[in-house]
Amino acid sequence: MAHLAAGNERQRDAYRVLQESRVLLTLAAFHPYPAGTVPIDIDISGSDLDILCEANDLDAFATLIHRDLGNMLHFHCSRGTRSGDGASYVTCNFQIDHWPIEIFAQAVPIQQQNAYLHMKVEWELLQLWGAEGHREIRRLKRSGLKTEPAFAQVLGLQGDPYVELLHLATWSRIELRDWACKQPSFFPFSSTINERL
Known part of the structure; x- marks a missing residue:
């Protein structure tokens, strides 16, 4: 709080x-x-x-x-x-x-509940993306997407976005960062990501 x-x-x-x-x-x-x-x-x-x-x-x-x-x-x-x-x-x-x-x-x-795990992964990704990432997720949410599907779209994830984000939650911060930086959907945020590495 x-x-x-x-x-x-x-x-x-x-x-x-x-x-x-x-x-x-x-x-x-x-x-x-x-x-x-x-x-x-x-x-x-x-x-x-x-x-x-x-x-x-x-x-x-x-x-x-x-x-x-x-x-x-x-x-x-x-x-x-x-x-x-x-x-x-x-x-x-x-x-x-x-x-x-x-x-x-x-x-x-609480730290084992799905909503917490989703939020933790989403926060780590937002730290990579910076302000551009926040704006893009908000834009997708205003278009009608829920939060997890919005992240899945930016990440290029296939399958159930809720399940896929739980899978990402099992990775270390370094593993998540290294994987995220290789995703084509991250290219719009590439300059921000490079600054944060």
Whole structure:
């Protein structure tokens, strides 16, 4: 959360909303972690403010969320099972001020959750691309693409973009950088990448 508190204007505003609404206090026992596009500065108008949580007892988590946040605007909470590994999760959506918020909880440490792994890879790539990369991802998102498909398009990835980004998340920073620099789709950012090596 310190990253948001010291970030750009939208990040600081997101942090303010979470603090003033006491959402962070409600989630404190579940190690709330900001994820998605806002922390890595590729959010666009209408982007969700995503918060990952680790909840070993999803029933108790859902009960607490309904009790403490159920009066929020546009509140909706649902249970699901992730395709692939069958892991259960809870998602809760609501709105505070102009921010749509989504809380995602699993009985999985946050650093092992797919959303965290996607964001980590995306952040590493953005560090290579610089401002040009941020602009291109935002452009693709404004055209209607979700975040992971936007990255997959720039990377020239084939197959399911969510799965492919998880594969990249298993690589070291050096392996990811070396591979990324060889991709033809990176040519528009080549001068930026060379400056950052």
